[in-house]
Amino acid sequence: MQELVESFERFWSSLLPDRWPSFNQFVEAMDPVAWTLVALLIGAVAVGIFFSITTRRTFLRADEVEATPEMVLARLKQDPTRLSPVGIVSRLGADATLELLEYGDQIRTHEWRYKWSSVREELLRLLSQQNAFGPTYALARYYRSADNQEPDTLRIRRTALIHKLGTVRHLEPDADNNPAELRIRCHPAEVEGDLGFDGPTQWLLPDEPAPPPNGPVIEMDPIDFRTLQDAELHLHIRRTPMVGGGFRLQLQKRRNMWVVVEEEMEWVS
Structure with a gap:
C-alpha cells in the first residue's frame, strides 16, 4: 500500500508546472516538420x-x-x-x-x-x-366539387373553371370594359346549374349558333366521359378576337370527388 502511495506522489509531482519545459525550450525543440503540423492544425x-x-x-x-x-x-x-x-x-x-x-x-x-x-x-x-x-x-x-349530391357534369365544369381562373372565377374585361362571358356547349340532357362565374353565362347546345361576343369569352365544349371515373373537357379562353388559348383538361373521380390530373395547351394566339 505504501508503494502505491509513493508511486502516485511521484506521478503527481511529475505533472507540476515547475517540471514542464519552458516556452523557449518548446521553440528550440521544434523542427520544420513540427512547425508545419502546428500550422496545419491551426488552419x-x-x-x-x-x-x-x-x-x-x-x-x-x-x-x-x-x-x-x-x-x-x-x-x-x-x-x-x-x-x-x-x-x-x-x-x-x-x-x-x-x-x-x-x-x-x-x-x-x-x-x-x-x-x-x-x-x-x-x-x-x-x-x-x-x-x-x-x-x-x-x-x-x-374546386368546389366535394358535394356528392350535385351532378357530375356540374362538378366537372366548376372544377375546370376554377382550375383555370381560380376560386374567384373572374376574367378581366377588355379594353372597352366589356365583361367576360361564359358559354357552355352541353348535351341536351345535361343539368344546368350555377358554376359561380363572375359574369353572364350561356348554356348552348353543341350546334346552336351563338351571338358574336362583345368582350372576352370562355367556351366549354361538351364533356367527354371516357369512363365513369375519367372525363375530358376542352376549354377555350379568348381575351380578344386575336388573343386567347385552348386547353384540354383530364379529370379523374377519386373517392367520389373530381380533380384535374392533367392539363395540355392545345393552341395559343
Missing part, C-alpha cells in the same frame, strides 16, 4: 469554426428550420416564392396548402399575381399527383 481549426458559423446562419435564414407551419404560412402569404412548391406542400400539408390557395386567389395586385401564377399551378399539380384522401379532399374543396 484546420480556423476553417472549421468559420464554416460552422456561416453554414448555421445560412440554413436558419433560408430554410427557417425552426419555424412552425403557421409561421411558414404567414410568410408565404406575404411572398409565395419564399419556398418552392414542393417545400410548401411538404412543410404545410394539404389543409394549410388549401388555405394558401384560397388566399392567393383573392389577391388581385399585379405583383402578387405575377409571383402567384406559377406557384399556384405547381401546387395544384403536386396535390393532384397524390392519391391519398387528404390531398384529394383538399383539391375537391378548392
